[in-house]
Amino acid sequence: MSLLNVRNLSVTFQTGGGLLRAVDGVDVSVEPGEILAIVGESGSGKSVSMLAVMGLLPWTAGITADEMSFDGQDLRSMSARARRRIIGKDISMIFQEPMSSLNPCFTVGMQIREALRQHTDLDRKGRHARCIELFEMVGIPDPERRLGAFPHQLSGGMNQRAMIAMAIACRPRLLIADEPTTALDVTIQAQILDLLTGLQKETGMGLILITHDMGVVAETAERVAVQYAGQKVEEQQVAQLFETPHHPYTAALLAALPERATERRLPTIPGVVPGLHDRPEGCLFSPRCKFADERCRTVPPPVQPPAIGLARCHYPLAVPAGEETA
């Protein structure tokens, strides 16, 4: 059974300019011990969809889903109390902006101890020992002293590591890591990724990794979902995705990697993500797609079968011989 199973999730926000579809019919599933990466354009709903799973969106958000379950339990119908027992313990999240998710009024040590107090039966001494152990795991030097620091007294990278320590404190079964290493440099990033993949292997933790760093995706993920304008446009095993992308957006994204550059000018994707008022009738990527025709602009594309990367496209690329397109 999947650890997390989300089907047809949509999230809308009422904004000054009208109704914004931040997430539009997204499916997410993660098995125990699996690493799923979510990549895609800035603003494509990666964070919002995961915040919806955590139940952390503001009340202004309109959330609908055909299914949203953790370990077989329906997250939508359960009581607020039952949900609180799961969120923060069995499912935890490393947030994109560490400064906005740590409380500036409490030391980082107090914040981790509080999480441990709520969700474990460790005593005072046990909680302190676990804090030290966690800080060592995330590579914060001099943990005894750092636990007594307030967030503003630590550097950006240090706060990010404190957040990671807090997120793994209660040994979650599913960890959602939203850009967990952006403020860190590569040698420490490598250490954190080793830590997370180590936990995933040892404890069977599922891991959802949101990142725009394709290098990190290539080295850590097993499966990759690509989002564009609130929709999932492709999903494949990592090696296949990098080798044979089926959706033109995925292909364009990979072509923009400086590592793949063959000349000084990098390939770019012309245009911008559609806004509230220029959302196309058909495929949302069609205004920027070099393969788009009239059908793409007017008819919403189908989702192709798994062998074609679940590509949401009328004309998927590199269709394997003998495969029927939807």
Added chain:
Amino acid sequence: MNQTVLKATDLSRDYEVGGGLFSKPGIVRAVADVSFEVQAGKTLAVVGESGCGKSTLARLVTMIEAPTGGSFTLAGTEVTPEKWSDLRTDIQIVFQDPYGSLNLRQRVGQILEEPLKINRPEIGAKERREKAREMMRLVGLREEYIDRYPHMFSGGQRQRIAVGRALMLEPKLLVLDEPVSALDLSIQSQILNLLLDLQERLDLAYLFISHDLSVVRHVADDVAVMYLGRMVEKGSKDDVFTAPRHPYTRALLSATPKADPRAERGRIRLSGELPSPLNVPPGCPFAPRCWKAEDKCRRDRPRLDGGPQPVACHFPEAPQPGAAGRAEPATA
């Protein structure tokens, strides 16, 4: 015909920190005796770990702060604080966060005109507006957006505005402090292309600060590697990337994730602590984490040696044949 735009000699910047109720203030040497040159039309990339002094170096050469030691020249003129106001227009800076560095209450036109208003008061309002329009064309923004506010633009467009503003005074050198780190891939490639175009057209020199080595590899002509405020290696991009001489450079290159799931990993695992910048050990600052460190390294601080690819290391990696056979790092 290389034309040196910026030449720094032993630049240093100390900060006094701490000095709370129970502790003595300490000195952080954020930048220590750093020397380099940047040529017109060329890009020098500065790489290194967070906190190694890259942004401090940027603030020194853009005259936001004065160095506490050393000196630098700009197109041959020695830069001293008295001359700042005359020379500042020659060096401009673009920061990482286009949102934080733009005034959100100003329209794009005003943002672009502001540097002219302050530094070129002799230019009239009409001509100023014309120059702002020209700049919008140059950085690839539609002129009709001139009255829009920053929040109405995407991240990449905002970074174009920031680049445009920095170019209004026709600088000789642009300091780019993590200019694409906050942008996603499709926008990153637009900005990198823009920077390369502008460099060609205007013969601009770039001091390009980044921790993303795949970006550095694409844009740089030369690379300088910093560690705890010190320059530990310097050389042409090809030499530094293909034959790094400092063990730290090698570790850094090996830790950069490759966007290829089938690539060999071979990442060097560093053990040991990054020393506190308040308490840099007497010998080589990298010694506590280095797999080759010997007593000599912990005792004597290595100085940058000579040659085309100088390195500050007692036991540099030896790409030359015959010198191999030293300790090798643990890899994963």
